[in-house]
Amino acid sequence: MTSRLPGFYTLPVEERMRIISNLCDFSAEEDRVFEPGGGLAMDQADKMIENALGVFTLPIGIATNFQINQCDYVIPMVVEEPSIVASASNVARIVRKAGGFTAQASQRRMVGQVQVVNCPDSAQSRTRLMNRKQDLLELANQAQPKMKARGGGALDLDVRILNQESPGSWPDMLVVQVAVDTRDAMGANVIDTMMEAIAPAVEKISGGAVYLRILSNYTDQCLAQARCAVPAALLATETLPGEEVRDRIIAAYGFAESDVYRAVTHNKGIMNGIDAVAVATGNDWRAIEAGAHAYAARNGGYRSMTQWGIGPNGELTGSLELPMPAATVGGSIAVNPSARTALKILKVSDAAELAQVMVAVGLAQNLAALRALVTDGIQKGHMALHARARTPAPSESHDQRYTPTRRPKLMEMRRL
Ligand code: MEV
Numbered sequence: 001m002t003s004r005l006p007g008f009y010t011l012p013v014e015e016r017m018r019i020i021s022n023l024c025d026f027s028a029e030e031d032r033v034f035e036p037g038g039g040l041a042m043d044q045a046d047k048m049i050e051n052a053l054g055v056f057t058l059p060i061g062i063a064t065n066f067q068i069n070q071c072d073y074v075i076p077m078v079v080e081e082p083s084i085v086a087s088a089s090n091v092a093r094i095v096r097k098a099g100g101f102t103a104q105a106s107q108r109r110m111v112g113q114v115q116v117v118n119c120p121d122s123a124q125s126r127t128r129l130m131n132r133k134q135d136l137l138e139l140a141n142q143a144q145p146k147m148k149a150r151g152g153g154a155l156d157l158d159v160r161i162l163n164q165e166s167p168g169s170w171p172d173m174l175v176v177q178v179a180v181d182t183r184d185a186m187g188a189n190v191i192d193t194m195m196e197a198i199a200p201a202v203e204k205i206s207g208g209a210v211y212l213r214i215l216s217n218y219t220d221q222c223l224a225q226a227r228c229a230v231p232a233a234l235l236a237t238e239t240l241p242g243e244e245v246r247d248r249i250i251a252a253y254g255f256a257e258s259d260v261y262r263a264v265t266h267n268k269g270i271m272n273g274i275d276a277v278a279v280a281t282g283n284d285w286r287a288i289e290a291g292a293h294a295y296a297a298r299n300g301g302y303r304s305m306t307q308w309g310i311g312p313n314g315e316l317t318g319s320l321e322l323p324m325p326a327a328t329v330g331g332s333i334a335v336n337p338s339a340r341t342a343l344k345i346l347k348v349s350d351a352a353e354l355a356q357v358m359v360a361v362g363l364a365q366n367l368a369a370l371r372a373l374v375t376d377g378i379q380k381g382h383m384a385l386h387a388r389a390r391t392p393a394p395s396e397s398h399d400q401r402y403t404p405t406r407r408p409k410l411m412e413m414r415r416l
Helices: 013-024 030-033 044-049 086-095 123-129 134-144 145-149 187-208 242-258 260-280 286-298 337-346 351-374 379-387 408-411
Strands: 060-068 071-080 100-103 112-118 155-162 173-181 209-216 223-228 306-310 317-324
Touching: 013 030, 013 337, 030 060, 044 351, 060 086, 060 337, 060 351, 071 086, 071 260, 071 337, 071 351, 086 187, 086 223, 086 260, 086 351, 100 351, 112 145, 123 134, 123 155, 123 173, 123 187, 134 155, 134 173, 134 187, 173 337, 187 209, 242 260, 242 306, 260 286, 260 337, 286 317, 306 337, 306 351, 317 351, 317 408, 337 351, 351 379, 379 408
Parallel strands: none
Antiparallel strands: 060 071, 100 223, 112 173, 112 209, 155 173, 223 317, 306 317
């Protein structure tokens, strides 16, 4: 399968859907899933949240051209900001000429926490808990036997004494911290159930009182990385040589490394792409956001999530590493046919592969934003696309506004 779909943007929506349907071998139901009323049904929505009024719609688009670890991916993105899909596709087209993105994912260990207060002696309580580590892990796994049967489950346990680690104004408290392999699920419910299951034993062993029993969204043992190396010539614009664009991109990275006002915006641009894939695939984008921003501040200051530099042959090198608790099963994916269909488009075999795709999209989105910012400025592309979404003149029908013949002009402006 190729993700290089030249002229895809010029086609009517129905034709684009037909191409994706053929590529992904859609069923009749999947063919209709992104049509109004075709996705999440009213009764499903009503069971999902309290006080449901209906379903809320957003556009789903396809980022083309992506090549990651030598495999092509067409990438579903749900987002309202006009330029995100176009700019990701544009940069992916450039990067594929340079061999595409490489990506990898670490082990998948999520973290659960049990807070223990009022221990008579923190150090002794810690020792007692650590001595019963295997019993506590077994209790956690008994609470979620299916996870163990799938090859995951609670793997390791540590006990931290807070405030001895970082002295503050709070009295000492213990945190029992459990590492859980949640396989292809994000695992929030699994971990919360496990933490609640071990809490009575933790109280008894420690002699303290358990308050919070909850997963942590700081998933720094579930990382994914993406890299790219782009010959400078591929970055050239009509007015600027590639070396100049490369150096300006690196200076833009330096700006984000040095200034929190810039770093937040820089990182927001990265999350534009990651969130759009997360929403499309039914993932918990708030968890991904929270973990990503905390990771950007892991060395004490809030920094750029990406790193940009010059490789041995003068190429622009980029990398992005983030906690990526992506899931391909469980949660809303189980009930939302749109999310399941988006995952089918991606053709990822597991959550680790999805995590790799998501960081590669984040890296592409950052390169797209920086390249635009250091050359034409962001407004040129933005405004062209905003103009397309304008209110139709009374005499102009939907079909007239969206004719294939008009689209190339807009796309040419962005050199797609
Ligand atoms: C807009 O949604 C994202 C950008 O502001 C990101 C950036 O400034 O790097 C363009």
